[in-house]
Amino acid sequence: GQSLEQPSEVTAVEGAIVQINCTYQTSGFYGLSWYQQHDGGAPTFLSYNALDGLEETGRFSSFLSRSDSYGYLLLQELQMKDSASYFCALQAAGNKLTFGGGTRVLVKP
């Protein structure tokens, strides 16, 4: 089976940097994705890592270390609109996704 662990909640101020860690266990690794979900909304895709290293997309970056079964999402220059839940998700055969429990990010003025 697959399992993922991420912190339940993070609080930071506008302009700060937040790192959300995700550790996982899986028998077969295809990739690690990150999704953002605002309250009442659907998840939106942020980033995907299949290989080790850093992927940068604007203010958001994602990192993967397959040897450590570990990844993180980095949110830079935090804005109020970044208050949301962030999920890491393991990609499995057949493109099936297993989601972590989610990290609720609260951005304060």
Next chain:
Amino acid sequence: GAVVSQHPSWVICKSGTSVKIECRSLDFQATTMFWYRQFPKQSLMLMATSNEGSKATYEQGVEKDKFLINHASLTLSTLTVTSAHPEDSSFYICSARDDGAGEETQYFGPGTRLLVL
């Protein structure tokens, strides 16, 4: 960008009735779609994989006779919650993978909130 729609966006029904939820890929073809369920303050749980022209694949613990899935075309999958009960009240979300994109991104629909009274 790729858009996935769901209908209805919310539904309230009486216990014992059946509810059908549609998931459409609007500007791409999707051989495979996925159905998730999310309870308040919880994560998304994959219920089943919907395959165009063949039977859906259900995750362990999901009753296939209760959650009927039909994927009759490359742009439409439906989930029918049969004989719904209050414990089926949840946020149902579908996603689709673009056959022509060659990438691993799944595009999510806006979700359907189901409340069973």
